[in-house]
Amino acid sequence: MLVDSGATANIVDEDTWKTLKAKKIQCASYKQNTELYPYASDKPLTVIGGFSCDIKVGKQKTVAKFSVVKGSGVPLLGKTTATLLGALKxxxxxxxxxxxxxxxxxxxxxxxxxxxxxxxxxxxxxxxxx
Structure with missing residues (x-):
């Protein structure tokens, strides 16, 4: 997972989402109607859903919401969540x-x-x- 200080959302690609589901991740999934734009682009990503789950870095733990986008790529941990977890200062x-x-x-x-x-x-x- 890549920490992205410019990201306003936590993002997981569709392939990673499928892997997490196969490993029976404990989460609450939901339909999502959100527009997310990659840096310097006016074309939105295709958001296919979302989920919330516990996430932990070291001893810091929080519940985070993730948007699932179509395709494959590197999952992103957005600024707010990364800061809460102490992964970004x-x-x-x-x-x-x-x-x-x-x-x-x-x-x-x-x-x-x-x-x-x-x-x-x-x-x-x-x-x-x-």
Whole structure:
């Protein structure tokens, strides 16, 4: 799952949804009439339904809603859910926070997000005020 700080929704592709159903995911599924647009596009994705389920990162847990889109692709965890789970931090203290988490070990409770996403790359974006 990819954390997307620009996404306003959590998105799962149809192929992943089929895999989750085959593994008997515990969730509440529903029909959904939502328009979702990919970045820089005026053509909406084809939303075929939705579901809500418990989602957990480290010790953080929440109930999240997901939109299921037609086709296959990489599932996205949107900004709100990622922030609630501690998988996304936005602000001026992000660099120090990431450095602190890398310094901690799994046993010490440090780096809970990074310990789950060991191979994840950290991207930062510098905001320039004019």
């Amino acid at each position: 936005v602000g001026v203290d992000v660099v120090n926070s990431i450095s602190d988490q890398k310094a901690g070990s799994d046993e010490e409770g440090g780096g809970s997000v990074l310990s789950i996403m060991r191979n994840a790359k950290v991207f930062t974006k510098q905001v320039v005020k004019r």
